[in-house]
Amino acid sequence: MATFFLERTVPLPREEAWRRITDWPRHGDAVPLTRIIVSTPQPTHQGTVVVARSGVGPLTFDDPMEVTLWRPPTQDLPGLCRLDKRGRLVTGWAELEVHPGPGGRTRVLWREELRVRLLPRLFDPLLAASARYVFGRAVNALLRRP
Structure with a gap:
């Protein structure tokens, strides 16, 4: 399995950062050739x-994911969302968190x-590097625009 980690510090309240990174349809705007349903x-x-x-066209695949943990941020706890990938082609998981920063x-x-x-x-190292690049750009875009 290819594993990667991203970290960003942004001038947003935790609730707004959470809203932006868990606005699933917007992920499709940030990831090339992808639509989110x-x-x-x-x-x-x-x-x-x-x-x-x-x-593109007939060369498409679905990456179904299920939210298996959903804890929006509170005053006392960081936000945490876990998505488990349930596809025939792509498997694995993703965890998104928001924490208080400096x-x-x-x-x-x-x-x-x-x-x-x-x-x-x-090819796992190449897959991890490619995913880090694509998702890094996506996270940047999601956090940059309301």
Whole structure:
């Protein structure tokens, strides 16, 4: 499995950073060639299913994910969301967190473990580096725009 970690410190309240990184349809705006479909009723909760459909034309695949942990930030606790990937091609998990940061800022953490079933483990370092780049840009975009 390819594992990667991202950390950003932003001048946003924790609740706003949380809202931005868990606004699933906006992830599709930030990840190239990807559209996000939320197939369960809003608001997000444990059990919410999010599907990332990536590709072009007939070369598309679905990356279904289920929210298995949903804890929005409170005054006493950081926010934590865990998504378990349930696809035939892509498996693994992602954890998104928001914590108080220095000077009233917010720390956003993104940890992810990916496995692409048809890709030999030899390519895990390349997959991790590519995912870190793509998701790093996505996190930057999500946190930059309201």
